[in-house]
Amino acid sequence: MTANFDFLRGQTEYALFSTACIEAERVLATSPAMAAVGSRKAFELAVKWVYSADNTIFMPYKDNLQALIHEPSFKFAVDSQTWNKLPYIIKLGNLAVHTEKAIDRSEAVLSLSALFEFIQWVDYCYGQNYEERSFDEAKIPAEKVILDEAKIKEKDSLIEQKEAEILALRAQVEAMSERFTAEKTQHKEERQFIPGDISEFLTRKKYIDVDLKLLGWVLGDDVREEVPVEGMPNPEGKGYVDYVLYGKDGLPLALIEAKRTSKDPKIGTHQAKLYADCLERMTGRRPILFTTNGFETYLWDDLTSPQRKVSGIFSKADLQKLINRRSQRKALNEIPIDDKITDRYYQKEAIRAVCDSVETGHRKSLLVMATGTGKTRTASSLTDVLSRGGYITNTLFLADRTALVKQAKDDFKNYLPDMSLCNLLSNKDDKNARIVFSTYPTMLNAIDTAKNAEGQRLFSPAHFDLIIIDDAVILGLN
Numbered sequence: 001m002t003a004n005f006d007f008l009r010g011q012t013e014y015a016l017f018s019t020a021c022i023e024a025e026r027v028l029a030t031s032p033a034m035a036a037v038g039s040r041k042a043f044e045l046a047v048k049w050v051y052s053a054d055n056t057i058f059m060p061y062k063d064n065l066q067a068l069i070h071e072p073s074f075k076f077a078v079d080s081q082t083w084n085k086l087p088y089i090i091k092l093g094n095l096a097v098h099t100e101k102a103i104d105r106s107e108a109v110l111s112l113s114a115l116f117e118f119i120q121w122v123d124y125c126y127g128q129n130y131e132e133r134s135f136d137e138a139k140i141p142a143e144k145v146i147l148d149e150a151k152i153k154e155k156d157s158l159i160e161q162k163e164a165e166i167l168a169l170r171a172q173v174e175a176m177s178e179r180f181t182a183e184k185t186q187h188k189e190e191r192q193f194i195p196g197d198i199s200e201f202l203t204r205k206k207y208i209d210v211d212l213k214l215l216g217w218v219l220g221d222d223v224r225e226e227v228p229v230e231g232m233p234n235p236e237g238k239g240y241v242d243y244v245l246y247g248k249d250g251l252p253l254a255l256i257e258a259k260r261t262s263k264d265p266k267i268g269t270h271q272a273k274l275y276a277d278c279l280e281r282m283t284g285r286r287p288i289l290f291t292t293n294g295f296e297t298y299l300w301d302d303l304t305s306p307q308r309k310v311s312g313i314f315s316k317a318d319l320q321k322l323i324n325r326r327s328q329r330k331a332l333n334e335i336p337i338d339d340k341i342t343d344r345y346y347q348k349e350a351i352r353a354v355c356d357s358v359e360t361g362h363r364k365s366l367l368v369m370a371t372g373t374g375k376t377r378t379a380s381s382l383t384d385v386l387s388r389g390g391y392i393t394n395t396l397f398l399a400d401r402t403a404l405v406k407q408a409k410d411d412f413k414n415y416l417p418d419m420s421l422c423n424l425l426s427n428k429d430d431k432n433a434r435i436v437f438s439t440y441p442t443m444l445n446a447i448d449t450a451k452n453a454e455g456q457r458l459f460s461p462a463h464f465d466l467i468i469i470d471d472a473v474i475l476g477l478n
Contacts (some may be wrong), residue, residue, distance in 0.1 A: 016169040017045035032108035033096040040093025052173040053180040081195035084295040085114035124193040207294030215315040216456035229278035253319040254288040318462035328390035342381040380415040392465035399470040
């Protein structure tokens with residue numbers, strides 16, 4: 001039987017990623033984990049092929065895979081329903097590479113299916129012999145293949161393409177980019193592309209489950225599904241919460257209300273609030289509310305802050321931190337500014353303005369300060385006030401040059417001698433310090449690789465409470 005990706009064989013224009021796609025599918029019967037890793041590798045090569053082939057899609061400031069798929073011109077070009085499935089390929093691949101969590105067949109099949117849909121979109125836009133195809137699990141080869149045991153343990157890709165070969169193939173694609181770009185417009189007028197439907201609940205659930213696993217949650221242990229609650233406003237007075245996340249004390253930290261992928265996740269907010277009311281009456285603690293459709297996630301701690309969009313579910317430590325902060329916060333206008341750090345009136349005005357903005361629920365502030373007016377002093381003093389006010393625990397300071405990172409850390413050490421500090425570039429400091437200093441590429445790499453004492457991801461989505469971007473305007477121009 002012909003496998004799903006076999007149509008790529010012999011299509012020389014797709015040589016950059018065709019072998020990777022075929023191999024990812026071929027190893028599934030032997031190792032779902034290797035199939036997940038292979039799918040991620042194939043997807044990365046295919047994305048880079050698109051950037052090389054299409055003159056209307058622009059390379060972002062950084063060329064890691066997350067940056068590539070979120071670049072606005074790429075995201076605008078790809079069918080939105082197809083794009084929504086792409087982060088799952090990356091997440092499951094990361095789960096296989098960076099954790100000891102088992103990958104089951106159905107998860108790897110879903111990743112292959114998302115990869116197949118993206119390759120179909122590529123062929124629809126740029127291919128010479130496009131035809132409508134659909135992914136068929138029955139076509140996945142059942143025969144097991146012999147794998148290198150060392151590579152399995154290392155979770156390495158099975159694809160043996162060397163970097164020089166990849167660069168040469170990309171150069172060939174770039175040479176034909178004018179043709180590919182011109183033909184894409186014509187193809188979209190003549191062809192039809194129909195994205196796959198994932199409205200089925202069990203499929204949506206996998207998108208949520210992989211987020212939970214990446215952050216160290218254990219289904220059936222500190223995450224329970226279909227949790228019964230009493231006191232709902234219905235004739236039976238009962239309800240079932242999709243997911244409840246529990247802390248070390250056995251009390252609920254958060255609940256997750258999952259909606260159909262075709263629905264706005266905020267639609268579930270009212271239902272989530274009713275469940276939170278029930279759990280609070282039953283346990284004495286009001287959980288944080290997450291609503292998600294598997295693609296978009298919203299968080300709401302209705303005791304302290306407005307609902308907001310977040311990148312995904314939070315870790316246990318981060319949720320506990322938010323729960324604790326409910327009783328730790330103080331009025332920021334009552335926290336004195338340390339004159340030993342900032343004693344100029346305009347520095348204090350800037351700090352008070354940011355604090356007022358934070359207390360009214362705003363999450364972003366821009367300070368425009370001339371050279372020599374004490375930007376680093378102001379940043380360290382603001383960190384001090386927000387910390388003493390109970391608003392922040394961990395701070396990230398980002399700069400675009402190594403020298404600026406070192407200088408900022410040295411200055412903060414003088415201004416805040418009691419704070420633990422880490423220069424992420426040196427690899428000598430404790431990464432779990434209260435204030436971390438880094439360049440952008442180093443931080444992006446550390447997100448996937450840095451672990452805490454329990455072996456879990458250290459820099460989780462809500463690890464940092466305050467992020468300071470040095471020379472943000474210069475970064476934007478770059």
